Amino acid sequence: MTKTGIDRRALMQLTGMGLAALTTVSMAPGRAVAQSGAAWDKTFPQSETIDHEKVSFTNRYGITLSGDLYLPSDRSGPLPALAIAGPFGAVKEQSAGLYAQTMAERGYASIAFDPSFVGESGGMPRQVASPDINTEDFSAAVDYLGLHPEVDRERIGIIGICGFAGMALNAVAADKRVKAVATTSMYDMTRVMARGYDDAMTPEQRTQALTDMSRQRWTDAEAGTPALAGGLPETLDGVDNPVIRMYFDYYKTPRGFHERSVNSTTGWTVTNPLSFMNMPILTYIDQISPRPMLLIAGENAHSLYFSEDAFAAAAEPKELMVIPGADHVDLYDQTDIIPFDRLAEFFASHLA
Template sequence: MMTKTFDIYSTIQAQKVHFNNRFGIEVAADLYLPENYEDKLWPAIVVSGPFGAVKEQASGLYAQEFAKNGFVALAFDPSFTGESGGAVRNVAEPAIFAEDYSAAVDYLGNLPYVNRDRIGAQAICGLSGMALTAAGADTRIKAVATASMYDMSKSMYLGYKNSYSDDQKAKLRDYVSQQRWIDVDKGATETGHYSLGYHELGFDTAGNVMSDDNLFPKQLPEDADSIAKAFFDYYRTSRGYHERSINSTAAWTATTPMSFYQFPLYANIKDISPRPILFVAGENAHSLYHSEEAYALANEPKELLIVPGADHVDLYDQKDKIPFDRLVEFFAQHLSLQK
């Protein structure tokens, strides 16, 4: 069994923990503890993402770094993924993923060495929209930071840079709807074994919807675009591969997009104010526009930090590009302990 995809600090203790969300699903997490953690009350940070990754990948790296800098940090696997529960595997549900953040706050706030009034959230890539959604409703989340943010609802339904036409969106809705008949006819509703497919459906040159039961091939074609190459380099090579990661080994359930077509993420983003939001994105990231759009919608206090020379995937694991100094400063300022 694989462990973590990043270097482990010998001075930071990590514990495997479990807790239930309010839907009764058991969420699995790794709890990272600062040195001498039992000596006082600490601020805490909930961490999750990217979409389709597990806690042994980017979120664990972030959580460990936060623990090194004086925070209790919890990296969790969203429901239905990794080591978390949920009878149907590889399904994404935005409302439940947002609830997982609040359930993680429940867990942290019940630890005797955590100050429950000083809990923040750090999200990476596709879990960012769910973290912002959670924070809009859950005022216990006192500060939110995102890295390489994706709005998965827009990405699935509107395509890259919101470019899909009404006709294309109609084709997406019909494709996913017909996929439900396929699952019904093969008995998936009884067995729980649903067909797999792309969560971000594309179109071929004839305008037909494209999908596959694996997000990435074992070998990437030489003519693959730079975005596919960047994701492949992280999820399918020794750099970030993990056997429990959906993106490394399989795909989401083929009907997963339907929930995102119905659920506009962070519609309540203005309600996060006066709690602060920090958006971090790479200068060369294809996803930069997601951070820019969310930043424009949010009320103050807010900040958009663009990392020079970084692409989307760099902010998963490249510690020379991830602005941990600024992230630590942000959370230290807004989760500061009141004596």
């Protein structure tokens, strides 16, 4: 057990380590297609003051990404814009969409998108993640926003949630078009997969995890499809782990369940962590400067240390905002806890 009473083995499975670790449209690049008239399929109510449309665009690897674009109904362009994704294993109809719609209510053109290989976005096989490709996905969303006729391409920011917060910081370090970045409940997925929670993975455990996943590749190749690690339990019977119960309460209940969410359904592939374990994505976090960074985390979140360490490693200007009494998942959807006013102030100041 960790200092917060968390079972590392169970949590590694949820973040993509799997059993091996610790035991659509074809388009030319840069083009975007709008899909109007789609039924509301989100886990949050639709705002009456926002215009919404489903859109598609391609990333640098030719993968078609699916997004939900939210625009204030009462608008006069060009607008500041935000690209939003996360949490890790979620889809745009969950937390990212809530953030995008709420920020659109505050005057931003906001796009929530599904990363490559999950949700309605393209890429094969399914239910895998990549620190490189998913970082690129953010920049592809910036491509899309910068070509939108109602967006001021010189006023684009990014919001990353949970595991995609780390990818967001990595994207902004390289993509100098982005003027400001904010994260909530940040995970550094490369760190947690490479070292375990609280960096507690031993060298022997790491070697065993890589050995098991390496051999799993033969099994997958023979089967012709990658094995899935499995996700959250179907019930909480006999489950006393507080973090698993916390995730269950979001992903497996009407509060946040979505049929396309990795975390609500099958979980990631067993071999998903392979590309994460040797590729630390926050190596160049100091190169986000002089553009500003806002890191938001819950006081009671098991993931708080990721934001604290990222803040320590980053250069000014930077801000760490710790929300009293909040846990990790509270910042997914609890609108009375998520500091949307501070987010609006932050981006208003730095996307001016």
